[in-house]
Amino acid sequence: MNTTINSRIISFQRRLLIPFMAVVLLTGGCQKMLDIDSKRVVGEKNMWNSLEDTRAALMGTYGLVRAAMADHNAHWLYGDVRAGEFTSPTRQDLRAIMTQDLKASYPSLEAITNWRRWYAVINSANIFLERAPEVRQKDLRYSENNYVVDVAQARFLRAFAYFYMVRIWGDVPLVISSYDGNFENKPRENQAKVLAWAEQEMLAAAANLPYRYSAGDEQQQGDYYNEFTSRWDGTLARKLSAYAVLAHLAAWQGNYPDAATYSKFVTDNYARATNDYISTGHLTDANGFFYDKRTNHLFGFAFVWGHVDGSFTGHLEELTLAEPVVNKRIPDMYLTKDSIISIFNEAGDERFSLDTLGTPVSERYFTNYNGRYPIFSKIKCIMGGVADPTFRFFSSAIVFTRLEDVTLLRAEALAALGERQGAIEMLDAIRTRRGLDPYNEDVNGDLLASIFRERQRELMGEGHRWYDLVRFNRIRPSHPAVVALLANEGQTWPVAQALLAQNTLLTQNEYWK
């Protein structure tokens, strides 16, 4: 009896053995099964360990600036469309902006009155500034010099973001730390204070930024991130980028003495950075100045065709080009014939002028001048800089500033300060390069107005016009619509309703209440 039971148990044990072993072996690894890293995102523990991490984070910050400017073509909606000189045949949202109806509820307006994308830049820079020292500790390849230059760029980009935002919204919350995980809502900070801070940041950054990268600059030794200078030229913030933006910042505040000083740094040192003035042909070629990354992009964000960076949107071309330049019946916006003639009112202008018979000398700035819609085709980088109209795929860079801009800004500053001779010299530096006669007060009228007119012609479609109008009317009230806005701080944009809803410390701009 007993043995039977025993043998039954033994056979029973045998039968149990297989499933039992399997269970033990496989469940043992269950904790390992659960501790797996994501393959699609990088967790905190795998970031800030190496040189590649700082590079990726810094490039990411640049990418975010580009995204902020390109989103819904914001850079041009702010800078060119709002000036109201263009006309839109079809797009109601553009019309609303042109008529200063900025609270109209179109998706594009809701997007560009929201400053979130700029704060992404700021947060990204803040995190970089807080975390990059860890890499300095962990990765010996990350040299002190590399670190210093990286920090300078992050600080500059952050300050630039604040400057850009102040021009649009006025007071903005000043957030200079990442507050990671302990976010708190912040009220808007006085714009003067924000700009003063940004100016200091940019100056500090400028001190550490090189003139060029991987080019033997004493402030950036060796090959930056092991890449040659051709990889970096025109893409990163440099010393002159900082001074150019500083000049803009000072001018925006009406601080023309500083604007003159900062811009002088650029006009004195551009050769050191291998910058130069560009020809009209280069400016307007499909594969010219705006195509690719160029050293002469004093501060710009390229969509490099060769890097598969081109896109359908985020380029001026999306707004301005149409038949016959690209396959599109009606442009989103165009400049009427009358406007063109009144702006380009001097003979010999290589950008646009009419011959004695009243036909355009060139199609550099405008194509199809005599058609129903003259096409503003100054920037037309289609695909790899070709003239193929079939595919509306663009690769032009967003150029925030270039040497011509800084030169004219300097002219403006000097004119405002009463240094006429210097101002004329700067103005003529551009005029003569565009085929115009040197400035002559009898022919061209008031100097300051001429400088702004020259800016309008030279920088058309580069996101400057609206700010130029504001600065000009502050010094010399002449456009009634702009003057009326300025009187009530209406040059600002409304703060998006979505922002006000999520942060109760924020207030709407007085004019837009």
Next chain:
Amino acid sequence: MRKTSMLTGFILLMCLSCPALLLASAGVATSLQQDSLDTDTSAVKPIALHGRDSVFTDLNSRSIKLVPDDMARFPAVSLQQYVKDQAPGLFVQENSGEPGTLQAMYLRGIPMPILSHRDSYQAQPLIVLDGIPLIGEHPFAFDIQQYQFDRIGTATNLLSNINMNNIESVQVLKDIASTAIYGPLAANGVIAITTKQPGSARKISFNSYVGMAQRPTVTTINGDYENAFRRQFYDRYTAIGRYSPDDSYPLYLSDSLNASYYGPSNWSDSYYQHGLLYSADADIAGGGDRANFRFAVGHLRNQGVADETGLKRYSALFNINMKPVKWLLFSAMINGNRVQRNRNRSLRDRFATMSYIPDLASPLAPNNAIYSQYINQFDNSFDDNATNIVEGHAKLVFDFDRLKITSRLAVDYNEGARDLFYPRTLMEENSFASNYYGYNQRLIYDNHVSYDARLDDKHDIFLQAGSILQWDAFKYSHAYAYKGINDFIKINLLESDPNNGNYLNPTAFPKELVYKFLDYTNQNLVSFYGRGTYRFDDRYTVSLLLRSDGSSNAQPTSRWLFTPTLSVGWNIKNDLLDDASAFSTLDFRASAGRLGRLNVFDNFSQGPTYSTMVGYYGNVVTPGYNGFGVLTRPYDFGWTGYGIPWAYTDQLNIGLDMGLADERIRINLDWYTKYDRNQLLGIPSYAEFGYRQSYETGMEVNNTGVELAVSIDAVRKGNGRFAWTPSLNLSYNANKLTALPGGLDEIIINDRLFRVGERIDRFWVWQNEGIYLTDADVPVQNGSARQFNGIRLRAGDPRWVDVNGDGAINNDDRVLTGNIFPKIVGGFMNQFTYGNWSLDAQLYFNIGRDILNAEMANRFDFINREGITEINSVKEITFWEKRGDYSQYPLYNPWSNVIPYRKEQDLFLENGSFVKLRTLSLGYDLTELLGKRTKLDRMFVYGTGHNLFTLTPYTGRDPELIDFLGYDTGYGLPIPRTYTLGVRVNF
């Protein structure tokens, strides 16, 4: 006794290998649900559906017969279509009649606001085929899509893999007593499907139908009609035919001599057609007592009625059971399906796939001659969508009488490939090629042990403990390219010579216009459970299930979740009413418990992360900056912090099952309430830190409802030859937001307002009260005229109700009204039989739901949609179809900056209730007629009609063609009226 100690030792050892099991085994094990996960039959015979302790088994389907053989008559493609009107508590959103498209299912309401496909994916019930929990698509692919109408890839309904002819039973499991055993995957309920099992006798059957889907009749319009429609606005609001000097009237409407637009509008001849429906299935089963098998093959073809859509399916299923020794059972199943789909050719979907919108100035012309020229361009293109779906398992059951040990390996694998080419002629000289390949794979290793301790005639105990290891992997690779060198090379060729400097670079398409994507994610799940059931004298049953689940997508600090479920049953009839003859059955049951809810994205398990997202509107995928990969916080995705706990669902179910008059009347009544707690919600916040939103935990949604199933043998067959069985299933559901993260009272997300205490599927609209005819009509308050979002209202603008009376119309004046998901869903079925004849009529209805007619809003808002290169401005060929009633809308000034024809107003909100005659089927059983001359077991022929009519107050098209936002976008292809003839033969 020794055996039990062995068992204890066994469990203890299991516990040692993983401490979490201690939690599970600490309690007595269970749910009385005897599901297919643990159907351990000792003999090789069809798996017993009604296990010994199946008090709770398919109670819900007792009166509503989910009879697979009947369902198989429906010319359906997907499981969703089969079950749509069949089970109380289930709501199926079939928003397109295109065969094989995705259809969402919701069991017992929606556990979270459904704002995107992502949400919809996460609200789907679990489908279990022979104990294999099926894996679906992962929504991660939407991350790279600017336009999210369809997921990239084949977008084929993965539940097209159920061939109803192979199915023995379909159970819709809703109460936690029956779902808890499936763990966190089952948080949204379960549909358990069991395949037919072989027996010891040889059986052969053949089932087939052939039929057609009827071409719908539509009213077409042409340019003349559209021009007249628009002229009304120009006549009213413009002096010279232009609202402003910059206006441009669309060219295609300007020239009344242009026959392509002003000529006959007969495009529908090329667009709509009759569709062929066809299915043939055969199977054979055989073997003996120790080993048997069943093998089935099938082919199905289902053509849509519009745009040459269609689907083909090839399926095979193989079951085998073997019993080499008395105490060991081996069984295996493999189910393979290949689904090929012809997709619609709508412009919107094509442009969305290409992420490129060409000039939209000239829409497709309504003239058939011109339209068919366009259609012919597709001859040189291809759009191949093939999906292979395979699932299988192999199981060993060690059977020692009362003790059973089961070890099982199961795999569900599906892969989809979409190869696409559009020639240059189709789009402004730009060709496009795209290739997608993706797979979803689930591997399960599950072991459990059960012990049946029947003490005596009265006391009955059943114990079970088990562990499940589950590995999920999702992957896709996707590439597309524009502008190939010619229309003959249709694929994105790469340089194949490794010694060539151009190795792996594209050769036929410019490399600057080639985009490549890859994504891969894993999710692992480890579960331990134990359950125990005690039954006393067939009167009282109590069951407790304890489980502990660990997920790799949960944060390391809260990997594991312990959840209990308790169920009790009380057989009142046996206990108290033994003599009451009125009741033949009276059961009471109640269950309460908790189940975890999984994070779908592994991002959440990591805390703060870095990703490569530096895109922007219209270009969400930006590869980097200056040719370098980037890493930034996922600002567009949102902030994820630490300390995210498991989300879980708490459910309470009380049910009553009655049989009256000798089971002549069968009633099941269920009341439930469930709270889905601790859910993550993206709260728009921290914009000053760059984030679009912050994922915060703490959203809680309540769903409460009642489900009723009644079935009556009104006339029993008895002596007469006539029988009539009407049955009704009805479910009422109400959802409510009970808490938001951080104690918020309300939140606006994606232009929808969510307020605690309100339903989560409300429309948030302005109330429309007509029109301001003159500027003077606009009310003036505090010296200023009424404004809309800061814009002064004028003549021709809508008279929106100023709800809060502050003299301005803004978001504060929008009201929460209506509901997207129906309050009542049900089916009413009548089965008549007379002799060998049978007639089935099935009505399907939704009551208490609303529809926002977005298509109509778009038509009236033509000013904002004309001449703009934007996805919402795309005009399909169906633009030339008259849908709805234009006359019920006022003529506003469409140029106004207040956008008078904006969708978010009750002007476009309509009652979307409906009743459909979904099935009418007449059958005749030939078995008797053929008699003993043949070896036939049964032969049945039938003819059916489906979707025969719809009654609805809705003025648009079919009220079923609505998306999860409650919008009728006009994009759903019509659900066809179908007629089929079929035969079912068993030898």
